[in-house]
Amino acid sequence: MRNTVLMCLFALFSAVLALGQNRSVADSAIAKITKEITLPKIPEISVELQQFGALPNDAKDDRKAIIKALNYLKKRNGGKLIIGKGIYEINGPIHLPSHVNLHLQEGAVLRFAPKPELYLPMVFTSWEGTFLYNYSPLIYAKNETNIAITGAGVIDGEGSKVWSTFKAEEQADKLLSRKMNHEEQPIANRQFGKDSKLRPHLLQFIDCKNILIEGVHFEDSPFWTTHFLRSNEITIRGISFNAHNKNNDGIDLEYVNNVLIENVDFNNSDDNIAIKAGRDTEGRANSETPSQNIVIRNNRFKGLHALVIGSEMSAGVKNVFVVDNMASGYLKRGVYFKTNSDRGGYIKSIYIDQLELQKTEDCIYMTANYHGEGSGAHASQLNDIFISNVTCEVATETAIVIEGYPTKKAHHIYLSDIHVKQATNGLTLTNTKNVHLNEVIIGKRAGTPTAVK
Template identity: 55%
Template sequence: MKNLYLIALVLCLQNIQSQNMFNKDSIIKTIENRISLPTIPDYTINVTKLGAKGDGVKNCKQAFDKAMKACSKQKGGTIVVPKGVYRLNGPIHFVSHVKLYLEEGAKIVFGSNPEDYPLVLTSWEGTTLYNYSPMIYGINVEDVAISGKGIIDGEGNGLWATWKALEEKGKLLSREMNHNQTPVKERIFGEGFYLRPQLVQFVNSKNILIEDVKIEDSPFWCVHLLKSKGITLRGLKYDAHNKNNDGLDIEQSSEVLIENIDFNNADDNIAIKAGRDDDGRNSNIPSENIVIRNCRFKGLHALVIGSEMSAGVKNVFAYNSEASGYLKRGIYIKTNSDRGGYIKDVYADTIKFGDVEDAIYMTSNYHGEGSGLYPSKISNIALSNISFETVSNTAIVIEGYPKFKVENVSLDHISIKSAKNGMTLTDTENVTFNEVVIGEKQGVPSAVH
């Protein structure tokens, strides 16, 4: 069955490439059919029955832990959080076959004392290590869900926010351990390293649903899916404006559906990643088969791939979405010559942007970083029916690497009303244009007077 799926996927991709079009009726349906929603048993437990109090003052951590334990004994179930504000001094650790359901008017607020968050196996900017537990965390679980009309608040604008200026030591050590391939069991961070935890993270897990809840104020990335499979993310709303408050980070994960999401983030709305440098290249776990549709972007960047993408990113399909407010970049594909790996088979269609700094930006030379030992390959990128208003810097940038040129890029029906700079193409091959208009569309030339 798996081989038949791969054959169908390859044929669909070849069909798209040969026709230079976006075929959402075939390949997207194939990906959707591979995604299973979680199966949750009928058992239900209300956290207030276990001592939780929605007054915003009492520490409800013990009640939530009891609820998770009760579900575990029943081989799964739903934890109901009724209207109220529930403070948790410590994380929620998921077990399999559990749904966390926040009723309308319910809000979970996580405390900001690092001592309340034990070290767990996680990843920080693409490097595997042990660090403070994300506030909602699951590892090696299946059939899990977070849903409802409530709010999840990471309270990241207090103590956690001060850690951004202190993280350099920990960040550099993590990257050194990555490059030296230090055994993971020796990569112990936590106190003194100031690496902020994510708000929601699932690792090595499958059949995950996160829907409808509102995400606020994360210490670091908001929702991080790592080495997981069969993921549905829909109906989410964001109000997250701290440093590095990416909305969704999809890392080394596959079979992902992202739809009907309202982003409002201080950083990337959607960032597709695949591990950093040696960790990523050695893992051989790419991010692939990702569908993005009917989303509303707002924040720093809308659609981003990279820069941690060393295991490879492929088969990404984004369509029928729009942006509001000013964005730094609309579509941003980034890597450098230390990453290795590839970004290929990326298709975007029917996306409407407003004002941006750069409209479409693809680079193999992100921040000018890299030794040149592991350049990345960017290829087979098809963008169509995409519009922008005012571009304050450059309309289109495609920048390859001398020995690994960006190739097979199709730009079809791209409309940019005005731009300070038009286009920069360096180290590229087979870039095609059809109905690409930067500035006012020109027709009949003016007459000679």
């Protein structure tokens, strides 16, 4: 019922654009989504990590103390684990149970050892849109409810030391995982882990509900920094990133429902926010669980790309609201929707309003021909996309690119009040229909035509 209401609200956008009322329609939809998101309920009990034998700054492994503390809370149906000021060495993954808040006080640092063998045995996970078994993410939860990570401390993945060397050697494992996906091999047979070069996520929650990530700082991730997969009712707010290894996305959402991301400071050398929904054959088989009902507001972007949808989006992405965001530094692309004709699925019912960008390569880029890949058998659909009130100081390449696919044209794209002050190239529309432009200015605003002398 809720999704039907949201789709009706999107249908209203095209009718009210000329009246300048589309933001009020969006605000109504945003309120409906955020009302559905419940924060985790954590019992009042709290314990301090040092009660369980951890000593900060002693260069010894504190993971055993964390596991002991988490088990203590689990037996009491949850609570808050307080980690005080200091550096804690963590030799292996932390698996969070339900009803627990991992609270890092200011000055607390969890520093994960960069030793791949410590992140075995393998766990059920996902790698670039394909389910498989691999190294455990550094912080991991599966099938848990009411989980939180809060505070003002630092979570350091130490990814730049050993894990970063895996990038140059990952190709064979990456291609094998995709082959297994396309051939629909049983997930139980997709065994990577020891001797493989598929890096783990810094944080990954799978099949979880009622999640809060608030206040903490993430840095130096081995792979994607935070990944929320097949999870619902997620609140991410007030966190920050400093992650500059290869594939150091900030927040990756995949097969999710009801998400709020707000007041986040990004500094990532890859996608700041990437919304995904599975890759190719496997993603299309999960079309009943698209990524949907997502609110992104009041964030500060910096790094590679600000807002990305794709490229793994085969189950579909819809009902996304992105409002009142800005760049705090350079971005390669501000808005970037990417898919190809292997993916299938759709990107639709997307609303973006009030986005301030500084220097970019491309301001807005939507393509159904990502990397020029694809057999053509599974073209994706891009439609019902509303972007308004965007300013961009410089686009060193192109201000706006919209590329559909010959057999599935991008359609019903609405661009309003867009001002790119300087661009090498202006506007490129390929395989599109029903693209509506209003108050779109690239370069200087044209004035009164000069008279013939």
